[in-house]
Amino acid sequence: MLNVNKFIDQISPLINNSNPQYSTLNIALGFDDNYAMPAGVAMLSVIKNTPNYNLHFHLFIDNVSDKNIEKFKKLSCSNVSITLYYLNNNFIINPKTLVLHITNVSTCIRFIMPNLLSSITDKLIYLDSDVICLQSLAQIFEYNIEDYIAGVVSDTKDMQQTISKMYHIDSKKYFNAGVLLINTKKWCDENISEKALELINNGNIYKFADQDVLNILLENK
Numbered sequence: 001m002l003n004v005n006k007f008i009d010q011i012s013p014l015i016n017n018s019n020p021q022y023s024t025l026n027i028a029l030g031f032d033d034n035y036a037m038p039a040g041v042a043m044l045s046v047i048k049n050t051p052n053y054n055l056h057f058h059l060f061i062d063n064v065s066d067k068n069i070e071k072f073k074k075l076s077c078s079n080v081s082i083t084l085y086y087l088n089n090n091f092i093i094n095p096k097t098l099v100l101h102i103t104n105v106s107t108c109i110r111f112i113m114p115n116l117l118s119s120i121t122d123k124l125i126y127l128d129s130d131v132i133c134l135q136s137l138a139q140i141f142e143y144n145i146e147d148y149i150a151g152v153v154s155d156t157k158d159m160q161q162t163i164s165k166m167y168h169i170d171s172k173k174y175f176n177a178g179v180l181l182i183n184t185k186k187w188c189d190e191n192i193s194e195k196a197l198e199l200i201n202n203g204n205i206y207k208f209a210d211q212d213v214l215n216i217l218l219e220n221k
Contacts, residue, residue, distance in 0.1 A: 002194040004115040007108070010086040014069070015076045018054040022079060025053050025141050026121040030060035030087075030109030031129040036068035039129035043075055046133045053138055056081040058117060062105045085116065093200055110177060110210050111196040118184040128178035140181055149190060149221045151181035166207065169219050177211040192217055 018024065027046065031039045043057055059072070061084055072082055091108040110126060117124055123145070125137060145151045152175035154160070163174045187193070199213050206212035 014082040032062040035129040114187040126180040
């Protein structure tokens, strides 16, 4: 069993507010200092468009400055909590895999989040840091994914056509991993984190890195 805690140096609450009358949505984002500002905008868009829920943001951060961390405190309100997960660089990835020239940490963040948060929630919303929320996230959260590892959104037809020549998967089901609704229990039961870290190091080149790996592992699941 993979010990995902080895990738985290520290877990620190930044804001801890909740309304006892509301249900809680657990939302995860991962980013470095370059994406701290877009992440803040993404979070604000969620807060503005998702009333009547407690919103617990789990931020997996890679070398984010103290100055930028302080800025997240400005998002404080009665229904918002923020927990910081300080990532280290214990991720080891075959460098040939990183054709997009992204870091080991950035590639692997999505792989470990569900394991780390499975004791907190059975259902997790993952958002890329450059996402803007225009409607309530409750609409996503309320989908029943009891029998699935994740709920996903199909990628563009152009992307699916590109992928059709690269992997032995149904390209019409290829999804964009920028927004995911994750069943954390099934994710852990199926050892997706461990399988993903093994797959991305198996010597093959994955043009779109972690997104390709997740599409391969989660096909029809």
